[in-house]
Amino acid sequence: MDFQILPVTDFQQNCTLLWCERTRGAAIVDPGGEPDRIAALLSQLALQPERILLTHGHLDHVGASVELARRYSIPIEGPHPDDAFLFQSLPEQCRMFGFPPIETFEPDRWLQPGESVAVGDETLAVIHCPGHTPGHIVFYHAGSQLAQVGDVLFRGSIGRTDFPRGNHRQLIDSIRHRLFPLGDEVRFIPGHGPMSTFGKERRSNPFVGG
Secondary structure, three states, X not given: OEEEEEEEOOOOEXXXXXXXXXXXXXXXXOOOOOHHHHHHHHHHOOOEEEEEEOOOOOHHHHOOHHHHHHHHOOOEEOOOHHHHHHHHOHHHHHHHHOOXXXXXXXXXXXXXXXXXXXXXXEEEEEEEOOOOOOOOEEEEEOOOOEEEEEOOEEOOEEOOOOOXXXXXXXXXXXXXXXXXXXXXXXXEEEOEOOOEEXXXXXXXXXOOOO
């Protein structure tokens, strides 16, 4: 599986294209905005979008989902249904952060822990990692040892828990007990900022290391 990261919007949120190298089938992960830039990159890379995958329901991760789903006639999948309240509050989130208004929507498929999603011939495991939001999920590709972690973990930091229904203890438990056991070699793409590995964060991240 291959990938390319495209930071979008003023929040520099990492929208990621994940694709199967054999079929060129792709998933658009967390398209927070700027759908035309995302579409241009899909075209440049000669990818065939198959689905949109969402790690959680915050505006900067979902803002262009409906536009791209309509454009390519593809489904929106994820996150866990515990984030449903965030999708209902999208107009309020837009006003709060100064984004152009978008309507409320629901994913075509909510995702549960233990389920998987297909991208071409490849398969991503779904891991429920609450804390930043109650329904936050992580997508993990075992063959590439690659995880898309959204706003759970960052290089040298962790996700915020001061938003509605955030929970600091849950977040720490999610990182230590659901992500780190996947292995030190696993690379991860965070929702913002540069990539890292679980091993590096386990050893040196002041919030969850040690």
